[in-house]
Amino acid sequence: MSAPETTVPVAVPHREPPAALTAWSERLTAALAEELPAALELRHALHADPRLSGDEQDTADAVVAALGLGEGRVVAGTGRLVRVVEGPGRSVALRAELDGLEVAERTGAPWAATGAAMHACGHDTHLAGLVALARAVSRVGGPAPLVLLLQPREERAPSGAADVVAEGVLTEEGVDSVVSAHVQPQLPAGVVNATPGPVNASSDEFTITVTGHGGHGGYPHTTADPVLALAAIVLALQQLVSRRVDPTVSAVLAVTQLDAGSSFNVVPDTARARGGLRAMREEDRLELVQALTDVAAHTAAAYGCTAQVDSEHNMPVLANDPDLARGAAGWLVRGGTTVDDAWRSFGSDDFSHFCAGARGLMLFLGVEGGPAGADGRRPGLHSPRFLPGDEVVGQVATALLAGYLAGAELLGEVAPPPAG
Ligand SMILES: [Zn+2]
Known part of the structure; x- marks a missing residue:
């Protein structure tokens, strides 16, 4: 810049x-x-x-x-x-x-x-x-x-x-x-x-916690993999700004932190992402916070997992x-x-x-x-x-x-x- x-x-x-x-x-x-x-x-x-x-x-x-x-x-x-x-x-x-x-x-x-x-x-x-x-x-x-x-x-x-x-x-x-x-x-x-x-912009921070069912990395069909679900959520979130916010106004939704697992051959029970949300209009902020929650929940469900979103509004x-x-x-x-x-x-x-x-x-x-x-x-x-x-x-x-x-x-x- x-x-x-x-x-x-x-x-x-x-x-x-x-x-x-x-x-x-x-x-x-x-x-x-x-x-x-x-x-x-x-x-x-x-x-x-x-x-x-x-x-x-x-x-x-x-x-x-x-x-x-x-x-x-x-x-x-x-x-x-x-x-x-x-x-x-x-x-x-x-x-x-x-x-x-x-x-x-x-x-x-x-x-x-x-x-x-x-x-x-x-x-x-x-x-x-x-x-x-x-x-x-x-x-x-x-x-x-x-x-x-x-x-x-x-x-x-x-x-x-x-x-x-x-x-x-x-x-x-x-x-x-x-x-x-x-x-x-x-x-x-x-x-x-x-x-x-x-x-x-306004500034919000959020944490997404995906809970699945861990297990042996060699038997993934016996697990509900929260890492895969979280990866899908992170990508899906990148479409929110482009499809929910007027492009002449825009917004920023960035996932900046990922945290999951402790071994190459173990599917963990949970996976976590953190990030920030910035908007130029309060109505966009409210829309994006709701959409973020919906996308995380429904995407996780498609993978047999659940997602919880915790967000904090820092600045208008x-x-x-x-x-x-x-x-x-x-x-x-x-x-x-x-x-x-x-x-x-x-x-x-x-x-x-x-x-x-x-x-x-x-x-x-x-x-x-x-x-x-x-x-x-x-x-x-x-x-x-x-x-x-x-x-x-x-x-x-x-x-x-x-x-x-x-x-x-x-x-x-x-x-x-x-x-x-
Ligand atoms: Zn300063």
Whole structure:
């Protein structure tokens, strides 16, 4: 997946934004530039000292200290919510993830992490960009109430975003829209993606257990062979996406793990398969979960076996609010950024939990993941060599600012910035 996707530049929207918001955009863009040098230092410090999912306390403390806006409210165990602009009225929330990954860094950067953890998903750049923008807003003000969500446990279950939502934080803080930005090496460097509607897939995992009747490998006619039944199930499942889901939307059903038997001459009693299911529409997800169960049961029956399917729903579809996405795209285009509004991927991100409780917008930022290796490929997300350049911090901040302005516009009447 190293080839960049086609980029479709978004035309400047016909309707001009309110003059007050244009004035805010100019003022905040100027203030943001002054915050970038400190933000780059923060990026290096966070990158050098990553924390794993569920252990992000120190990272949250470092970010809160850099913000200088008080301790904030503890959310989802090791996360924090920090208010930047008080109400009245509903708020825009900007979210960044706190956790690194269990990856031993091999970037060679002077500020590389030296332990077993690494910011190999770019969360250090997201945090630094968020701080830069928040400091700019706290200095010169902003067009709408603003809170920051420093979210733990994006990389590993249980999802920090799901916990933030379950704790009622969005409702209590009056959050109208949540905006986040994520680096994405599949997009050309510098391009920002703002797709209206579904952009990341839902994610389910499943286990199929086939039970038959084992026996001597030399007398297969005396057995009900669960290995053969499971093999037939795995192949049959590959026809579900092609025959049950609109091909222009598509889905992914992948069997990634097989487990059966312990000897070449013994037919085992059971065989097991595990895999994942990804969809862009909830109705497709429900259809596929049911079809998966039916196909497994009926195929197993044809082989004299039974099948049990256990599935777990991990994440809903990440669907961007169309108005928020188009609004942010407009601010980015007017600011000179190339915007793509068509890219989507079957990756998943727990930001999708926020989209179920508020207007959500996940912006993806094209980056180069680092220098190409001996095989000519550049490192991708979660690679031990993944290290987007420092310019990404400013791009993250600019993308978040566009989301903030778009969220403010959707809240209604905006007062112009105070003179001076
Ligand atoms: Zn990530």
